[in-house]
Every structure is written in C-alpha cells, then in structure tokens.
Amino acid sequence: MEDLHFNCPALFLILPFTLLPSLSTSFSPCNFPAIFNFGDSNSDTGGISAAFGQAPPPYGETYFHQPSGRYSDGRLIIDFISTGLGLPYLSAYLDSVGSNYSHGANFATAGSTIRPQNTTMAQSGYSPISLDVQLVQYLDFRKRSQTFHRQGGGVFEKLLPKEDHFNQALYTFDIGQNDLTSESVCSRREGWVHNTGPLGCLPYVLDRFLITAAQIDKFGCATPFNDVAQFFNHQLKEAIYGLRRELPAASITYVDVYSVKHKLITQAKRFGTEIEFPASHLFLQNVKKDWMIVLLLLLVFSGFHSPLVACCGHGGKYNFNRFRKCGATITVRGKETLIADSCRDPSVRVNWDGAHYTEAANKWVSEQIINGSYSDPPIALCMSCNRIEH
Numbered sequence: 001m002e003d004l005h006f007n008c009p010a011l012f013l014i015l016p017f018t019l020l021p022s023l024s025t026s027f028s029p030c031n032f033p034a035i036f037n038f039g040d041s042n043s044d045t046g047g048i049s050a051a052f053g054q055a056p057p058p059y060g061e062t063y064f065h066q067p068s069g070r071y072s073d074g075r076l077i078i079d080f081i082s083t084g085l086g087l088p089y090l091s092a093y094l095d096s097v098g099s100n101y102s103h104g105a106n107f108a109t110a111g112s113t114i115r116p117q118n119t120t121m122a123q124s125g126y127s128p129i130s131l132d133v134q135l136v137q138y139l140d141f142r143k144r145s146q147t148f149h150r151q152g153g154g155v156f157e158k159l160l161p162k163e164d165h166f167n168q169a170l171y172t173f174d175i176g177q178n179d180l181t182s183e184s185v186c187s188r189r190e191g192w193v194h195n196t197g198p199l200g201c202l203p204y205v206l207d208r209f210l211i212t213a214a215q216i217d218k219f220g221c222a223t224p225f226n227d228v229a230q231f232f233n234h235q236l237k238e239a240i241y242g243l244r245r246e247l248p249a250a251s252i253t254y255v256d257v258y259s260v261k262h263k264l265i266t267q268a269k270r271f272g273t274e275i276e277f278p279a280s281h282l283f284l285q286n287v288k289k290d291w292m293i294v295l296l297l298l299l300v301f302s303g304f305h306s307p308l309v310a311c312c313g314h315g316g317k318y319n320f321n322r323f324r325k326c327g328a329t330i331t332v333r334g335k336e337t338l339i340a341d342s343c344r345d346p347s348v349r350v351n352w353d354g355a356h357y358t359e360a361a362n363k364w365v366s367e368q369i370i371n372g373s374y375s376d377p378p379i380a381l382c383m384s385c386n387r388i389e390h
Contacts, residue, residue: 003083030190030385032085034104034165035078038134039174040127041071041110041356042194043078046092048110048127056327058312058342062359069095071110073311073346074359077194077257078106078172080366081381085170093137094129100159104169105141107134114175131175142166170384174257190385191252193240195233197261200225203310203318204354219266220308226262233258237376251387256374260365261357265307265350271364272303272348304361307350311358314340318354326353 037043046069049055054067063074069092070076079089090106091099111127112134129137145160161169174194199205200222211222233256240254264271312326313319321328321340328340343349347360357365372380377388 003080027383027386029382030170032087032168032170032190032385034102034161034169035082035085035087035090035172036104036138036166036169037078037090037106037108037172037174038131038138039078039108039172040112041108042197043076043106043172043174044071044092044108044110044112045069045076045078045090045106047094047106047108047129050092050095050097051109051129056329057338059327059353061342062346071356072352072359072362073342075362076359077362077366077369078108078174080363081172081192081370084366084370085382093141101141101145102159102161104161104165105138107137108174109134112175170381191243191250192255192381192384193236193252194255194257195236196229197258198226198265199229200227201262201265201308202355203308203313203320203351204322206308207316207318207320207354208322221265229258249387251385253379253381253384254376255369256376257365257369260368260374263368264304264361264364268304268307268350270303272360304348304350304364309349310351310354311343311346311349312340312353319343320354 041048049067049069054069055071057067058073060066060068060070061073064070070079075089082089087103088100090104091101092109093101093105093107094109107129109127109129111125112129112131113126114131116130116132117126117128145156146163148154148156148160149163170190170192172192172194198221200217201219205222205225206220209222209225211224215223217223217226237254240252244250244252308318310319310326314321314324314328324340326340326342327338329336329338331337346352346358349358350361352358352361368374370381372378372383375384379386379388
C-alpha cells in the first residue's frame with residue numbers, strides 16, 4: 001500500500017461560495033517542519049512498547065513486516081499525515097533506540113487517558129502516561145533539546161528539532177477513547193484535534209460489555225456507547241471553541257473523525273480496494289461472458305467487509321477474546337503456537353484487533369479528513385496554519 005500524498009493549492013478551503021468574499025486574507029499552503037503528537041493507541045508509534053514491551057506478531061505484518069510499536073497491522077492515521085506533509089514517520093519520545101526527532105516527536109502511548117487514572121497499568125490496562133504527563137514530557141523535551149543546540153549540538157544537531165520548529169510545527173491530538181471525559185487540550189500555535197470514534201462499533205465493546213438487543217442499532221453497533229462518544233465529542237468541540245477565544249492567535253482545527261469512521265463501518269462495502277481494468281475495449285470484447293460476470297461481482301464486492309469483526313483475534317461472534325487477544329500464543333508440548341492470528345487479507349477489513357483499525361482503514365480515513373471536509377473550520381490540513389475568523 002502506497003503512502004498518502006496530497007497537493008495543496010494556494011487556496012484550499014471547503015467553504016460555501018457566499019462566504020468567500022468575507023475572506024480578506026489570501027492564504028498560502030503551510031510548511032510544517034515538524035509534528036508533535038499527543039494521544040493514545042490510535043496514534044502511538046512505539047511509546048508504550050518502549051516502556052512495557054512490543055506488541056507481538058502479527059502486529060505490523062502488512063507494512064513493516066514485524067512489530068513496530070503500532071497497534072495495527074501497519075500504519076496509523078498519524079503516519080499518513082506525516083508522509084502527506086512530506087515528513088518522515090514520527091519517532092516515539094520514549095523509544096531510545098534508532099529514534100530521530102529532527103522532524104518532531106510522538107508523545108502518545110497506548111492506553112493513555114486525558115485525566116490521570118488512580119490505578120496501575122497491570123490492574124486496568126490504562127497507561128500511566130496520561131495527557132498531562134505527555135505535555136510535561138513535551139515541555140522538558142523542548143527545553144533540553146535547545147540546551148543541546150546551544151552547547152554545540154554534536155550528533156544531536158541532526159537528531160533534535162531546531163528551535164524555530166517548535167513554533168512552526170503542527171500539533172496533533174488524538175485521545176479520549178480510553179476515558180471519555182471532557183477536558184481542554186492545549187495547543188501551541190497550530191492544532192489539529194481529532195474527536196473520538198464510534199466506540200459502540202468496536203468488537204471489544206460489543207463483546208465485553210452487557211448490551212441488550214434493544215441497544216443495538218440497525219448496523220450492529222451499541223447505541224449507548226456511541227451516544228457517550230458523541231456527547232464527549234460535543235464537549236470537546238465546545239472546549240476547542242473556548243481555547244480559540246483564549247488563544248486568538250492560534251489556529252486550532254477540530255476534525256470529526258467520528259463521522260468518517262462511522263461512515264466507513266456502516267457502509268463498508270462501498271469503500272475499499274479499487275479494481276482497475278485494462279483500458280482496451282478489446283479486452284472487454286474478448287472476455288468470456290462467465291468471466292465478465294465474475295469481474296462485475298468482484299467490482300461490486302471489492303470493498304471492506306465484516307466491519308464489526310476483528311481481523312486478528314481468537315473466536316467468537318466478533319473474533320475477539322479479551323483473554324486471548326491478537327498475538328496470543330499457547331504452549332503445546334513445549335512448542336509455542338500462535339492461536340490469535342491475522343485474517344487472510346487485512347486490506348479488506350476495517351477492524352484489526354477489536355479496538356484498533358487496519359492500515360487500510362487508517363489510510364481511507366486519512367484520505368477523507370486531509371481536505372478539510374470534516375473539519376471545523378473547513379480547511380485542509382496543509383492550510384491549517386492559517387487562521388479563519390469564526
């Protein structure tokens with residue numbers, strides 16, 4: 001699967017024509033030299049793995065061909081955002097091996113919450129590195145990296161961001177799935193904030209919690225959990241409006257990832273792998289009738305499927321077992337055997353392990369959000385450094 005690349009025109013706004021005259025400023029594409037990301041497992045590129053050990057195979061199998069610290073078979077939305085802006089993948093702040101922070105850092109860790117949890121990771125599965133800790137790590141990282149630069153840098157000159165990168169960077173936030181509590185997030189200058197997705201459509205929620213038949217909607221999702229997610233998103237949006245008033249010089253974009261993911265899950269067969277036919281009309285003329293039928297069927301059914309079933313798991317209605325999660329093994333006669341393996345083709349599946357999305361789904365979501373169609377204000381990612389009056 002290819003990287004996500006996008007071109008940014010001189011003016012890329014998704015605005016009604018009647019509003020265009022009110023734009024007195026001519027906007028130019030942004031040139032983000034770095035990205036600093038804060039979040040949970042939806043954007044963790046190796047933080048929690050560096051602290052508590054790697055997620056096991058088959059995690060990472062699709063793109064990296066080995067575990068990469070990501071809770072997916074391949075890349076995450078933050079990876080596609082990075083490459084789309086012409087930047088390398090973000091190194092996790094906690095990962096001391098092979099990391100390069102010259103173009104930013106990723107402070108996200110799987111299991112992170114917005115508010116600190118009064119529990120241990122062993123007890124609850126929540127990361128001790130909540131959002132407030134991530135912000136402390138960022139402030140310390142910024143201060144110490146510039147100290148090294150002022151002292152001559154040495155090898156760190158090539159591995160740490162330049163001082164002006166911090167003011168020119170894109171700050172991304174993708175957190176809330178683990179706690180669903182409303183809390184303001186802080187942004188330095190340009191912020192790109194994702195709301196939380198439809199939790200009621202995740203296999204781990206559908207399998208783990210007591211949900212009555214009356215609480216299941218026509219798509220198979222748990223209505224109460226989606227209602228809570230939408231309430232959280234409303235509160236998050238209000239908090240961002242408040243931040244804009246407090247930080248009038250900042251450009252903070254709210255991204256409705258919920259709607260994108262809900263659309264993908266509830267209309268899965270409409271989206272996904274595209275089949276390309278040879279351009280020659282002779283091809284179509286020479287194909288036997290039976291093969292034409294097969295090709296047409298492939299075209300119709302080439303989208304995603306089984307969106308409520310985990311690709312990697314171990315049995316049950318949703319292929320999710322919280323005691324035998326993706327990558328789980330058992331020992332038989334002294335030999336370790338993988339029992340929670342990947343499905344045959346992750347590229348046509350939406351959910352990876354019950355709680356996270358496949359690389360294919362992450363790429364599709366990224367393609368929908370970068371042009372600003374689901375943003376408030378409705379501005380493309382590559383233009384998001386420009387402030388729009390509200």
